[in-house]
Amino acid sequence: xxxxxxxxxxxxxxxxxxxxxxxxxxxxxxxxxxxxxxxxxxxxxxxxxxxxxxxxxxxxxxxxxxxxxxxxxxxxxxxxxxxxxxxxxxxxxxxxxxxxxxxxxxxxxxxxxxxxxxxxxxxxxxxxxxxxxxxxxxxxxxxxxxxxxxxxxxxxxxxxxxxxxxxxxxxxxxxxxxxxxxxxxxxx
Ligand SMILES: C[S@@+](CC[C@H](N)C(=O)[O-])C[C@H]1O[C@@H](n2cnc3c(N)ncnc32)[C@H](O)[C@@H]1O
Numbered sequence: 001x002x003x004x005x006x007x008x009x010x011x012x013x014x015x016x017x018x019x020x021x022x023x024x025x026x027x028x029x030x031x032x033x034x035x036x037x038x039x040x041x042x043x044x045x046x047x048x049x050x051x052x053x054x055x056x057x058x059x060x061x062x063x064x065x066x067x068x069x070x071x072x073x074x075x076x077x078x079x080x081x082x083x084x085x086x087x088x089x090x091x092x093x094x095x096x097x098x099x100x101x102x103x104x105x106x107x108x109x110x111x112x113x114x115x116x117x118x119x120x121x122x123x124x125x126x127x128x129x130x131x132x133x134x135x136x137x138x139x140x141x142x143x144x145x146x147x148x149x150x151x152x153x154x155x156x157x158x159x160x161x162x163x164x165x166x167x168x169x170x171x172x173x174x175x176x177x178x179x180x181x182x183x184x185x186x187x188x
Contacts, residue, residue, distance in 0.1 A: 001026075002053075007044055007074055013067045016046025016074075017107065017133065020161045021179050028155070028183045029103050029129055031055050036101040040091045040116060041108025045071030051105070052080040059098055061087040063110065095119040104130045106143075113139060117146045121186070130184040140180040147184035155183040 001023055007016045017025070025047060031037070037051045042060035048071055051058045062068050068088045075081040087094055092112045096119070104120040106113065113132070120130050130147065134140040140156070147154045158180045162173040 002046075002049055002078065006078075007046065007049075008070060008077060009044060010066060010070050013044055013064065013070050014108075015044030015067075016049075017043075018161060018176055018179075021133065021159060021181070022046060022050050024157060024159055024181055025105070025131055025133065026050055026054070028157070028181060029105070029131060031103065035103055036099065037103045037105065038098050038101045038120070039105045039107070041067075041106065042071045042086070043067050043107060045074040047105055047107060048084060049074055049078055049080055051103070052083040053078075056083055058084045059087065059101075060084055061089060061091055061094055062108070063088070063090045091116055092119075095123070098123060100125050102128045104128070106130070106132045109139075113142050114146045117143070117150070117184075121150045121152075124186050126186060126188050128186045130186075132182045134180045134182065135177060137180075140182055143182040143184075147182065150184070150186075152184035152186055155185075157181045157183075 031054045035055045037058045039048045039060040042048045042062045048060040100123050132143040160178040161176045164171040
């Protein structure tokens with residue numbers, strides 16, 4: 001797992017997804033080295049890089065050119081550039097251009113979540129997964145309801161991570177924002 005501190009960051013681009021959340025997303029993605037992954041809203045590249053370390057073809061998309069630039073720098077830094085195709089654009093206009101995939105990661109949707117899940121489902125291979133990370137409860141609910149409409153197996157995890165800070169008197173736990181991870185698995 002890449003440490004948070006090993007990503008190049010930029011104050012105008014969100015991410016990287018925190019290390020512990022990346023662990024959970026990877027675990028739930030059940031990736032194999034043959035899988036094709038689409039990462040919508042790549043931000044700093046936190047999840048894109050983790051996917052690229054474990055499979056050979058990742059398509060990563062963001063509507064913010066700065067995010068594409070930053071993800072590109074992080075891929076270069078970690079020697080993963082040749083496994084990832086970066087696309088700058090709005091996901092709703094780009095979904096049709098991807099080949100069928102095994103994992104669709106949605107880390108940002110700009111109000112188009114249901115539409116992106118619907119499009120994603122039509123391109124998802126059998127036993128494929130759609131994974132959504134949500135900060136807002138409303139996003140999590142929309143994700144759950146939409147995945148259910150497609151008769152997917154739905155799993156929901158809420159992760160409230162605290163990290164210990166060693167201070168003189170002991171260890172103080174500092175909380176990160178809780179994140180909900182929603183996973184839909186396409187039935188065979
Ligand atoms: C929270 S960040 C994702 C962080 C990323 N997973 C990481 O680990 O670095 C969400 C990203 O989604 C992008 N985004 C939001 N809506 C989008 C859309 N409709 N199409 C493409 N990108 C979008 C934003 O520009 C932002 O960079």
